[in-house]
Amino acid sequence: MNPLYCRTYQFAYRTVAQFLPWRHPLLLEGENSLLELPDLLRRQSIQNVLIVTDQGLAQLGLMNPLLEGLTTSGIQFVVYDKTVPNPTIENIEEAYSLYNSSECEGIIAFGGGSPMDCAKGVAARAAQPKKTLAQMKGQLKVRKAIPPLIAVPTTAGTGSETTIVSVVSNSETHEKYAINDPVLTPHFAVMDPLLTVGLPxxxxxxxxxxxxxxxxxxxxxxxxxxxxxxxxxxxxxxxxxxxxxxxxxxxxxxxxxxxxxxxxxxxxxxxxxxxxxxxxxxxxxxxxxxxxxxxxxxxxxxxxxxxxxxxxxxxxxxxxxxxxxxxxxxxxxxxxxxxxxxxxxxxxxxxxxxxxxxxxxxxxxxxxxxxxxxxxxxxxxxxxxxxxxxxxxxxxxxx
The missing domain is CATH 1.20.1090.10 (Dehydroquinate synthase-like - alpha domain)
Structure with missing residues (x-):
């Protein structure tokens, strides 16, 4: 590609970016801040959530305090724990189907970058149910409000709790691509250092x-x-x-x-x-x-x-x-x-x-x-x- 074309494109995108609706997640921070999440959901009138995670985290029991808090608060939830590293189209479609069949009102991404990417993919599909993930590949293809999205990072690295990106893998072609749109920024993020203590x-x-x-x-x-x-x-x-x-x-x-x-x-x-x-x-x-x-x-x-x-x-x-x-x-x-x-x-x-x-x-x-x-x-x-x-x-x- 011609370098001049690349630089012109980048300048144009940078100019447009100044006017995009950037969102700053509302943060719950500090030790045991995870325990504050059910009350936050209740204040937001969210009564039924999909929790996207992976089997390793589910088995570790890191989510147990959250699940207990949701139950005590009368908030219904369903867990999708089949997310794989570099989450696939199949992962996202399975989780999206569960979101719909359970009549969920919000999504909690619990884990590292992979559950975050999967959850954002579900949010994109919920916002644009007539579009495939492939059709939303690239820049600004979602463009509609997503359901309430809460990010609970259990690693310190991806930054997905504040980014506009969902990275998707096609298991058939081995292609890995990004869906980029400011609407994919989580609405809330829980920064509880206790969740990272047990990391390998x-x-x-x-x-x-x-x-x-x-x-x-x-x-x-x-x-x-x-x-x-x-x-x-x-x-x-x-x-x-x-x-x-x-x-x-x-x-x-x-x-x-x-x-x-x-x-x-x-x-x-x-x-x-x-x-x-x-x-x-x-x-x-x-x-x-x-x-x-x-x-x-x-x-x-x-x-x-x-x-x-x-x-x-x-x-x-x-x-x-x-x-x-x-x-x-x-x-x-x-x-x-x-x-x-x-x-x-x-x-x-x-x-x-x-x-x-x-x-x-x-x-x-x-x-x-x-x-x-x-x-x-x-x-x-x-x-x-x-x-x-x-x-x-x-x-x-x-x-």
């Missing part, structure tokens, strides 16, 4: 690096506002200061709460400023090999940032200064390199690999096409890459 270490690490990817890609892109830059900066600083502590000491509630805040801020930043090639590549790895999104982002991030070269020296130098890993005499290039190296060191300390071994050489051409078409012309990346560039990156990530 590898989930803590990879979801935390997912949040860092959101903050970094938003910051280095060309559609920043002063506000998105501030959100990205604060999120980056919080992640550098708290992620390893949350990983090493999962019971540190302060670190857990700080990571939840970082995830939320990074989510707000990339919702307005968008992401880039890291995400475009990661989506193909999720679609083809079911690689968890946070893991894919963590592995890909240093490769792509390094490949951008001079285009990211200044913004990454600014982020590096925030994290206290630079010297005052360092050039922007040196600061940038220190920042990328710090990401590699964080990955290594948390046992995140440097490459993705499941990539098959014969799949690379199709993945290149899909990543290229996802990113261009929409993503306001610091440097527009061509298909040969993307092929080189896949080979580096596979090596």
């Amino acid at each position: 270490k590898h989930i803590t690490s990879t979801t935390g690096m997912d949040a860092l990817t959101h903050a970094v890609e938003a910051y280095i892109g060309r559609s920043n506002t002063l506000q998105t830059k501030q959100w990205s900066q604060e999120a980056t600083k919080l992640i550098f200061e708290n992620l390893y502590e949350a990983y090493k000491n999962g019971n540190n509630l302060k670190a857990r709460a700080n990571m939840q805040r970082a995830s939320f801020l990074a989510g707000r930043a990339f919702t307005r400023a968008y992401v880039g090639y890291i995400h475009a590549i990661a989506h193909t790895l999720g679609g083809f090999y079911n690689v968890p999104h946070g893991l894919a982002n963590a592995v890909i991030m240093p490769h792509v940032l390094e490949y951008y070269g001079e285009a990211v020296h200044k913004p990454l130098a600014e982020l590096a200064e925030l994290t206290s890993i630079t010297d005052s005499t360092d050039s922007d290039e040196v600061k940038c390199k220190k920042f990328i190296e710090a990401i590699r060191q964080m990955n290594e300390k948390m046992d995140i690999p440097e490459t993705i071994s499941s990539i098959k050489t014969q799949d690379i051409p199709l993945m290149v096409d899909r990543a290229y078409n996802e990113a261009n012309p929409l993503y306001p990346v610091p440097r527009i890459l061509n298909k040969k560039d993307l092929e080189t990156l896949y080979i580096l990530i596979k090596a």
Whole structure:
């Protein structure tokens, strides 16, 4: 795609974005804030909800206090717990059918990014029952009010509790695509750090690096506002200061709460400023090999940032200064390199690999096409890459 066309498209979208109806979720925050949710639903006159989660969370019993509170408050509920990582069209259609047959009035997304994506897909179908998910792929295709949507994140990474995105996987074609519309932003979000205390270490690490990817890609892109830059900066600083502590000491509630805040801020930043090639590549790895999104982002991030070269020296130098890993005499290039190296060191300390071994050489051409078409012309990346560039990156990530 012609770079001039891409930049013109991005400028036009950025201009239009100023006038879109952005929603800020009403937050319930702090320890045991989950217990406040039934009362919130009652005040909103919501009497019957669909809860979207996955089997792992259902078996852990994390939802039990919520289910007890709903029962005590006389609020009916039905649980859809078949969500898989990188939720599929089938997941969303099953949950949507349950939503309709149970005559639900609202949706609770309980879990990490996958239940959130699934729940948002259900909300999109409820808003546009005559449209398929594929017909809502891309930008601003929902455009109608969704049912009340409540996000209860149990990880600190996706930021889905404040984003406009539902990511859907087609299990037949292995395509992974996004439905983007401000109406998909949750109306309410519960930020209870107690829900993240029991996370396995590898989930803590990879979801935390997912949040860092959101903050970094938003910051280095060309559609920043002063506000998105501030959100990205604060999120980056919080992640550098708290992620390893949350990983090493999962019971540190302060670190857990700080990571939840970082995830939320990074989510707000990339919702307005968008992401880039890291995400475009990661989506193909999720679609083809079911690689968890946070893991894919963590592995890909240093490769792509390094490949951008001079285009990211200044913004990454600014982020590096925030994290206290630079010297005052360092050039922007040196600061940038220190920042990328710090990401590699964080990955290594948390046992995140440097490459993705499941990539098959014969799949690379199709993945290149899909990543290229996802990113261009929409993503306001610091440097527009061509298909040969993307092929080189896949080979580096596979090596």
